[in-house]
Amino acid sequence: MPNIVHRVGMENVTPERVYWAVSTKEGFASWWTVKSNGRVTEGDIFVFTFADDSAGTAFEVLELMPGKRTAFKCVGGPQEWIDTHLEFEIRAEGGETILMFKHCGWREEGEFMHHCSTQWGYFLIGLKEFLEGGEGHPYGGNFQPISSWSK
Amino acid sequence: MPNIVHRVGMENVTPERVYWAVSTKEGFASWWTVKSNGRVTEGDIFVFTFADDSAGTAFEVLELMPGKRTAFKCVGGPQEWIDTHLEFEIRAEGGETILMFKHCGWREEGEFMHHCSTQWGYFLIGLKEFLEGGEGHPYGGNFQPISSWSK
Numbered sequence: 064m065p066n067i068v069h070r071v072g073m074e075n076v077t078p079e080r081v082y083w084a085v086s087t088k089e090g091f092a093s094w095w096t097v098k099s100n101g102r103v104t105e106g107d108i109f110v111f112t113f114a115d116d117s118a119g120t121a122f123e124v125l126e127l128m129p130g131k132r133t134a135f136k137c138v139g140g141p142q143e144w145i146d147t148h149l150e151f152e153i154r155a156e157g158g159e160t161i162l163m164f165k166h167c168g169w170r171e172e173g174e175f176m177h178h179c180s181t182q183w184g185y186f187l188i189g190l191k192e193f194l195e196g197g198e199g200h201p202y203g204g205n206f207q208p209i210s211s212w213s214k
Numbered sequence: 215m216p217n218i219v220h221r222v223g224m225e226n227v228t229p230e231r232v233y234w235a236v237s238t239k240e241g242f243a244s245w246w247t248v249k250s251n252g253r254v255t256e257g258d259i260f261v262f263t264f265a266d267d268s269a270g271t272a273f274e275v276l277e278l279m280p281g282k283r284t285a286f287k288c289v290g291g292p293q294e295w296i297d298t299h300l301e302f303e304i305r306a307e308g309g310e311t312i313l314m315f316k317h318c319g320w321r322e323e324g325e326f327m328h329h330c331s332t333q334w335g336y337f338l339i340g341l342k343e344f345l346e347g348g349e350g351h352p353y354g355g356n357f358q359p360i361s362s363w364s365k
Binding site: 065066067068069070071072073074157158159161163164165172174176177178180181183184185187188191209210211212 | 216217218219220221222223224225308309310312314315316323325327328329331332334335336338339342360361362363
């Protein structure tokens, strides 16, 4: 099954701070989407609201390893996302903190996957910029669409 | 074999203008890398110079379909890139011009592929911004690294 993969590196940012960004609603709001409900605790479900998707996109929290890793499973939202997993891996190396990202388990390498890959890159670069002292560009915040599909 | 895929959509930009950006050295310089040598004609080879990679990264031009598609094969540069293909597909749809991108034929989904995926997203968003009247952020120009690997 095809995967979306990404990697950013941050200077003067601790693994704990990156973990905060990928494991809390406040963290998500800084780079991903400003609106979410639910709880980011293992076994629980949190829900993001994008655009006019009134039902939102729901994720089950599979794994929370402080400072190291988080994993979520999509359980509601776009059909193509259902049962796909998001994985965030964090480590310190050579003066940087590295964040590796994977959105895995796509059924096909279709046009929506192409779009989501670029959109993830956009968000993750915002995560880096925010944690390094600049601004993120989360959905619902300082966001610029990459195509009409982002609106 | 795993692939990197991306998609951006541009308003008030013709397919011909997107084709210019993905088929000429002047176009490449607006979003990808400012320094290149060689000729972008079918069967010829052009070479990009990144960072201290003094030998550069070389691409054979496989296909040039004006307004529609370009394809290149990497024939020199990072070991992981050798024999991989870049494909750019252009079409007009619903008031936008869509650019689909694929960097295909990676031998493995390793850390360098993760990095390159985010880097391509960064460059392609710059291509969109440039063609819509803003600024691109090509290597050698207005470029911000996504990690120490970009420097």
